[in-house]
Amino acid sequence: MKVLPELNLETPTKIQQKAIPILINEADRDFIGLAQTGTGKTAAFGLPLLDAMDVDAKGTQALVLAPTRELGQQIAQQIQAFSKYLKGVRVQVVYGGAAITPQIRALKNTPHIIIATPGRLLDLIKRKAINLSTVKHVVFDEADEMLNMGFRDDIDDILSHAQGDKSTWLFSATMANEIRDIVDKYMTNPSEVKIDSGTLVNQNxxxxxxxxxxxxxxxxxxxxxxxxxxxxxxxxxxxxxxxxxxxxxxxxxxxxxxxxxxxxxxxxxxxxxxxxxxxxxxxxxxxxxxxxxxxxxxxxxxxxxxxxxxxxxxxxxxxxxxxxxxxxxxxxxxxxxxxxxxxxxxxxxxxxxxxxxxxSAVKVQNEKLQLWAKDIAEINTEMDAVKEHRTDVESIFESLSKSELVEKLIMHQLNNMGISTSVPHFEQEFEDSGNGHSKGDRKAERRSSSNRRYKRFFINIGSIDGYNKKELIDLVTTKTGISKSNVGPITMEERRAYFEVETEVAGTVESPFKGMMIDGREIRVNDADTGGKRNSRSSKRLHDHRSGQKRGDRSNRKGKRKR
CATH class of the missing domain: 3.40.50.300 (P-loop containing nucleotide triphosphate hydrolases)
Incomplete structure (x- = not known):
């Protein structure tokens, strides 16, 4: 009671209101609590568990099972926080994906409460690093997710090692058939509390x-x-x-x-x-x-x-x-x-x-420009280098008014951001009718524009990256701000692609991609007629490096078959 106000736990949630009195007054009885995640179930079982602990007794007294490492860690942290003023209570969490030896050493101190993921717990049982014979309470948190993740056999195995005079407390968001099977097999006349999901919708x-x-x-x-x-x-x-x-x-x-x-x-x-x-x-x-x-x-x-x-x-x-x-x-x-x-x-x-x-796209751009402008306004100019260059630079700008200079700076930054001065085309696709052209109209327009002149570009993104022609068009138009109607034929390959855009907007294509990184790989867009072949080879090397040993092994096997 002393620690709860410190943790801002002053008004109990519905599951806490109903579960805590039962679990304290009938601690030896089996219990089922049905409530959603985020409704305070950890306190609903954690506080009664601590109330039932006998710090002078030997052996582990409570076992809490959680489906994931993260949930197990969070349960352990909360129970440890609840026990701040309870001297001598030992809590230990064990989970897979981490070295088992330190966990075995920690268990030698015989914690009163163990929080565990099913797989790691069974491993520790097989190594005889853990003894469940003295356990008085077994708690299942997120029981439905344990079953969804395939832990049914593990649960049966664990409960077979924790037989005897114990109570089982099961908390779940749903009462699936498999959970009902566990209830029928391992629980006797359980108390049941169900918080109607219709009453759980947070008003905030x-x-x-x-x-x-x-x-x-x-x-x-x-x-x-x-x-x-x-x-x-x-x-x-x-x-x-x-x-x-x-x-x-x-x-x-x-x-x-x-x-x-x-x-x-x-x-x-x-x-x-x-x-x-x-x-x-x-x-x-x-x-x-x-x-x-x-x-x-x-x-x-x-x-x-x-x-x-x-x-x-x-x-x-x-x-x-x-x-x-x-x-x-x-x-x-x-x-x-x-x-x-x-x-x-x-x-x-x-x-x-x-x-x-x-x-709106304009609002998004405005947010970015305001942050950019604030960064500029906060720059410290008390440097000799600024004074040395100011006169020459100022002479270039002296014919401009303040408004004209600000407009040119905004245009410069928009270009750096890879944003067209017009509203990006993808916005119009979310709005009613957009530019008034249907998809069929745009295709027809493209087909009837054979007299247009196009420029062909190379990009080191291919189907191996999970892209198809449509997604590549989306990437190009979103990044450059040009319209989809400006984009011509697309050629997708495994490790590269080629796309064409109208020459009148071709000058805006390459610069927005500069500095773009994907998984440590620089994305490059070049004129296909001048740099495409060279970049195709380097793109292949980057993709081969990125693909890892597994794909390399597959390639070697193919090579051996050819030889």
Missing amino acids: INHQFFVTKAKDKAGLLERIIELEPDMRGIVFCRTKRDTQELAQQLQFRGLPVDAIHGDLSQNQRDQVMKRFKNHSLEFLIATDVAARGIDVNDLTHVIHHSIPDDLEYYTHRSGRTGRAGKKGISLAIVTTSEKRKLKSLEKRLKLNFTPYELP
Whole structure:
């Protein structure tokens, strides 16, 4: 009770209100708690666990199972924080993806509470580094996600090692059939608390939607992320492939985003999370499963690149923003066919989705120009070099008024930013009718323009990077600001591509790509007639280096078969 005000825990959440009295007064009884992530379940079981600890007793008394390393670490940190004024309570977390020897040494101190991921726990049991015979309480946190991640057999194995007089507390967002099987097999007459998901929608969250075509979702996200430098959050996708592809598209456009999904190694996942927590990344692109265990309280946005079929997943996602009394935005980007899902969510969760107002390209540019201007205004000019050059430079500008000079500086910066002086074409595709031309009109216009003159360019991006012709056009037009109607034929190859643009705008193509880096590789665009062949060879070397040993082994095998 002494530590709770220090942790700003003064008003219990619904799951805490209902679970804590049961788990304290009936600590020996099995328990089921159904509530979404982010509703305070750790305190709901952590405080009763600490209340039940006997620091003088020998042996481990409680085991908490979590599906991911991150969630396990967060549970351990919170329980340790709760036990600040309880002398002698020992808490230890063990997980995969880290050296096992230090964990074995830590377990020799016989912690009262062990938090573990299933795989690492079984490994420690097999090594006889852990003894569960004295455990009185087994807690499953995010039980549905453990099953989704394929831990069913591990759960059976673990519970077989923790047999005896113990209570099992199971917390989950949903009661799937597999969870009901575990309840029937391992639990006896459990108390059950269910927090209706319809009552869990945080009132601090503004639920918004925007309707667009599927192909335009990445461009829309780029606009949204560029609008506000203090914006940060999670973009949810349906599959690991969608997550990776979307992250790559946004990274190609120079945005501070990265993907987090099940195919990443633990080290890669740790690096991504480190960058996100220190604000070098603004958005994580994640699947529902991969996002479990991510607990960051200052998220301004949750963006649904695809709407989940299960309303509880929507509640779980959106609940990651609007925490600690702050306001948050949950934005659903939907196609026309997906609007029916929004209607269902509105009805079942008693929500009101309001239309999202698309930020204009001019507003995005203005935000960037203001930051640029503020940086210039704060430059220290007290240097001899400035005085030495001022007279000569000032004589060049003396015929210009202040307004004219500012306009020329703005034009210069817009060119440096790779922004056309006209509104970028991709904005018009999100607006009603845009420039008045349909896709068919633009194709017809291009076909009827055989008398136009085009210039051919090389770019060291190919199909191996996950790009097709349409996506390359999007990249070129977005980066340069030219219209899609200015782009001619595209030739895609595995490690490179060639594209043509009208000669009247060809001069604006190369410079916006200068300095653009992808995975440590510089992206280059050159006149195909003067530099394409040379750059094709260097591009191949860069791609070969980037592809890694696995692809190299495959190439060697092919070479051996040819010989």
